[in-house]
Amino acid sequence: MKRLEPLWWLLFGAGGFVGAVLLPALYFMVAVGFPLGWFGDPVETFLRMRTLFANPVGQLVLVVGIALPFWHSAHHLRHFVIELGFPHSDRLVGSLLYALAGVGTLVTVGVVGAL
Amino acid sequence: MGSASSTPTLASRVPDGWWMSHKRYRYYMLFAMASGILSLGSLVLLVAVSALSKGSQAWAGFLAMLGSPAGLLLSVVVLVPTCFFAVRWLRVGVKIPQVKLGPMPAPGAGMLYVAHFGLLIGVSLLVILLLSGVVA
Structure with a gap:
């Protein structure tokens, strides 16, 4: 795990960037604006979302926007645990968190690929 | 200074509850927790994409679920820390030492x-x- 430290930091930075720049508006629209009907009824939003995302470019945006924050969270939470005073658990906690991020990424690719 | 001692020593340990001792530390820990909540947002988006791939009925069901009081509460729980994270992340990015590239x-x-x-x-x-x- 230590040997891959540059990779974890790269994914952490990329995930933080995506989480900061893309996620707030995307989440607001999908989880607040659409359910409250501010941007059309469910059939309209369904067709619009399919048009925007059921293509290779849209799918790439979704995979990047959904999966990278998993890696950011994993790396940040790993260091959060160290900073709380548990440096000796780093190997276990880090492996577990990165494994979860990896599973999350695979599931994301599968779900987005089915669009 | 002599050569490094081979006597094993315990790793230095931060005091318990150190992060409660200063406002800046508490703010930092909030930032770390907010970055964990980003994943919750990603999970909700993943469920949204899954519903989108299953058809308009599943999409309507997903929207109805998120439009319920519990769903809206979940959105607040995700959106507030996500916005806090975004502002903090972009502010921290400004403080990273700037690299001079070329003549500019x-x-x-x-x-x-x-x-x-x-x-x-x-x-x-x-x-x-x-x-x-x-x-x-």
């Missing part, structure tokens, strides 16, 4: 603030305009 002077903090938050506002507007159907 390194950008100042003011320019970086404008670039970072301009990007956030620009991308957010683009997402809202595209998803709302204003821009087809």
